[in-house]
Amino acid sequence: MSEEYADKIIIVEGKSDKKKVLGMIKDRVEVICTNGTISLSRLDELIDSFGDRQVFILADADEAGEKLRRQFRREYPEAEHLYIDKMYKEVATAPYHHLAMVLLGANIDVHTEFLEMGRTAQ
Template sequence: MEKVIIVEGKSDKRKIQPILKEEVEIICTNGTISLSKLDELIDELLGKDVYILVDADDSGDKLRKQFKRELPEAEHLYIDRMYREVAAAPEYHLATVLLGANLDVRTDFL
């Protein structure tokens, strides 16, 4: 089964890509997402394992709510609120979060 992680921005993607040991598609929403764009995305994601990893802030919460409504089978991954942004969270923290979702991570980040 193909795995997909949805993040907000390119900096989030750059931050988690090197941590992952397996082939995972990372999609950036570039902040909030329009309903039509979300519908397109959902069609693409059918039959895939989808993980939502967004910032622990208002825009991240808003995006998460949208995905919970439109894509209820997606798994939501949470960073510690004290880091606020995925890009600002330390690699070891992100590696632990990804590992907790049974994603294969490089052990040197743990």
């Protein structure tokens, strides 16, 4: 999705996180990959690009993910933090159904087949 049309931004850590999330969402969302923690100057550049868009942080449930969250809490407290269950550890390896429910909980529209994956597994 083109940045100029995205009204929401999701910040993720890795390229595999970005690829997984982009494949699941129907909303106009820009997904930005930080490759882990980021420098203060790069973070400032990102914040300047946010404008009035809604920003979500979707980081792994590990120390690197928490470090990234702390950076955003300090520098951009307006961001909303989305959490995967700690048992899955990484966004990229979390089950599609679980991740779809997390995104849906933030009013980010996802393709229905990812929601249905959980029903068939039960």
